[in-house]
Each structure stands twice: as structure tokens, then as C-alpha cells.
Amino acid sequence: MPLRLVAMMLRSLPLSGGNPLDVETFLRCEIEEHATGQHIDLVWQLDGSARGEVWVHWTDGCEPGWVAVLPDCPADNGRPIPYDEACTLFTRHPGAHSFELADPAADAIRESVEYRLLKAELDAVFRKSRKSRDTP
Numbered sequence: 001m002p003l004r005l006v007a008m009m010l011r012s013l014p015l016s017g018g019n020p021l022d023v024e025t026f027l028r029c030e031i032e033e034h035a036t037g038q039h040i041d042l043v044w045q046l047d048g049s050a051r052g053e054v055w056v057h058w059t060d061g062c063e064p065g066w067v068a069v070l071p072d073c074p075a076d077n078g079r080p081i082p083y084d085e086a087c088t089l090f091t092r093h094p095g096a097h098s099f100e101l102a103d104p105a106a107d108a109i110r111e112s113v114e115y116r117l118l119k120a121e122l123d124a125v126f127r128k129s130r131k132s133r134d135t136p
Contacts, residue, residue: 001027002063002064005063005064008067009043009044022044023043025043027039027041027058030042031093031094033095034095037061039060040055041055042054043056051071052071052072052090052091053069054067054069055068070090070091072090073086073089073090073092073093073097073098074087075097076099077097077100
């Protein structure tokens with residue numbers, strides 16, 4: 001993201017606290033694969049999710065043109081804890097919700113031995129917690 005846009009964002013948006021170095025400057029379109037040259041990416045997470053997040057928009061071959069605070073998408077996958085997952089995109093985004101999309105980086109993590117061991121350990125903790133809660 002161009003520094004002039006980062007500076008404008010930091011001056012004009014209702015950002016509370018936070019470190020300007022936390023602004024995401026490496027951009028990767030977050031919405032479902034699409035044929036148009038319109039792209040959008042999350043660049044700053046605001047404190048207090050009720051306000052939304054800061055997103056930047058750009059077109060193929062052009063520098064990002066605007067930043068805006070967009071409200072969070074209210075959708076979730078409807079699964080029980082600890083398997084629930086909220087959509088990490090913005091309200092009325094085009095395409096599928098984030099939890100319906102494949103992310104090669106996240107897929108690689110999920111396929112790692114470390115992830116499987118951690119998942120097994122967490123599943124055991126949740127089972128034990130549910131069992132102790134259900135036992136009188």
C-alpha cells in the first residue's frame with residue numbers, strides 16, 4: 001500500500017491506539033477468486049469489532065485508491081464451539097464467506113504435524129471439560 005495512503009488513513013480514520021507499523025502494506029485480495037480487476041484487502045483491525053475494520057480497494061494495474069471502515073460480515077459457519085468460525089470479510093461482500101474459501105497457506109498449516117498434535121490436545125481438553133460439566 002502506498003505510504004501516502006497509509007498516512008492519509010492514519011490522519012483521517014477513527015483509529016484508536018495502535019501502532020502505525022501494524023498497518024498491512026502487503027496487499028492480497030481477500031474476496032473469492034473473481035474475473036474483475038477490483039480487489040479489496042483488510043489493512044487495519046480496529047479495537048472493538050462493532051465498528052468494523054479498515055479495508056483498502058484497488059484495481060488491477062493501479063495503486064490502491066481508497067481506504068474505508070467497513071462493518072464486519074455477520075455470518076458464521078453455524079458450527080458449535082470450538083469449530084465455529086466467523087466470516088472475516090465485510091458486510092455485503094461479493095462471493096463466498098471467508099470460512100467457505102480455501103487458503104493455501106492455512107491449508108498447509110492444517111496439514112502439518114504440529115497442527116494435528118495441537119488439535120488433538122485441544123479436542124481432549126474440550127472433551128474433558130464437557131465431561132466434567134455434564135457429570136453431576
